[in-house]
Amino acid sequence: MSPPRFPPGLDPRITAARPDLAWEGLRGQVPAPRYVEGELRRVAAPTAPLRRQPAADAPLDTEALHGEAVRVLEADAEGWSWVQLLADGYVGYMPSQALLPLEPAPTHKVTALRTFLFPGPDIKLPPLGALPFGSRVTVTGERGRFLSTGDGFLFAGHLAGLDQSESEPVAVAARFLGTPYLWGGRSSLGLDCSGLVQTALEACGIAAPRDSDMQEAALGAPVAPEGPFRRGDLLFWPGHVAFVEAPDTLLHANAFHMAVAREPLGPALARIAAAGAALRAVRRL
Structure with missing residues (x-):
């Protein structure tokens, strides 16, 4: 077709x-x-x-x-x-x-990188599976330290109401340090650069497009590419995006490390430029 x-x-x-x-x-x-x-x-x-x-x-x-x-x-x-x-x-x-x-509608979301789904309110039971960060579930009741859903029981400390948001996107992204790089991935089992940015922003109540070029066009206001940069700034190259974690470090899911990694800003910019991709844009949320 x-x-x-x-x-x-x-x-x-x-x-x-x-x-x-x-x-x-x-x-x-x-x-x-x-x-x-x-x-x-x-x-x-x-x-x-x-x-x-x-x-x-x-x-x-x-x-x-x-x-x-x-x-x-x-x-x-x-x-x-x-x-x-x-x-x-x-x-x-x-x-x-x-x-x-579609129904019943979700009431809560997963705030841990992964949480186990149990057949009952007991950590010694063999889990039915695991749900990744950002998953949405419908809570139907409470049993001790667990919340029940139509699929099983989840530890209450790993859930938050849908109306609750994280306070800072970079802090959310940092939880994924070491997560393997996966093209197209959006979970703690594997994600890509724009998937990390989308996941971190959505956890803070900020709707974000899926791909880096879409994010570059839609998010924040332009900042001069020569800097200085602030925590939370988004750096864009052709086909890639990274968070500024501090004035001298960035945080990104990348195929060079095949993981979510923290890098010194200057050497990372030089390494990526040497590979043929100069910094194209900076956006400030």
């Missing part, structure tokens, strides 16, 4: 349209032989891959976390759903088995 032609200004990464089908909300903007309203669903798996094509070996563009809402535009007989993530608008293919009905 050849990709659709989008009018200027519509980004194919976040435009729910194919040559044969488009979201109803795009009627009049993108030509398609058929438009659908879609059905809202929620991610039931700890993480769900969003792939470029409906195949397990297709490139991973991003991930959806447990409890995230998606709009399902089409589900095929091979077990794939063509979806759009409601949080950041990203479009792609997700395993249908990772999705469940």
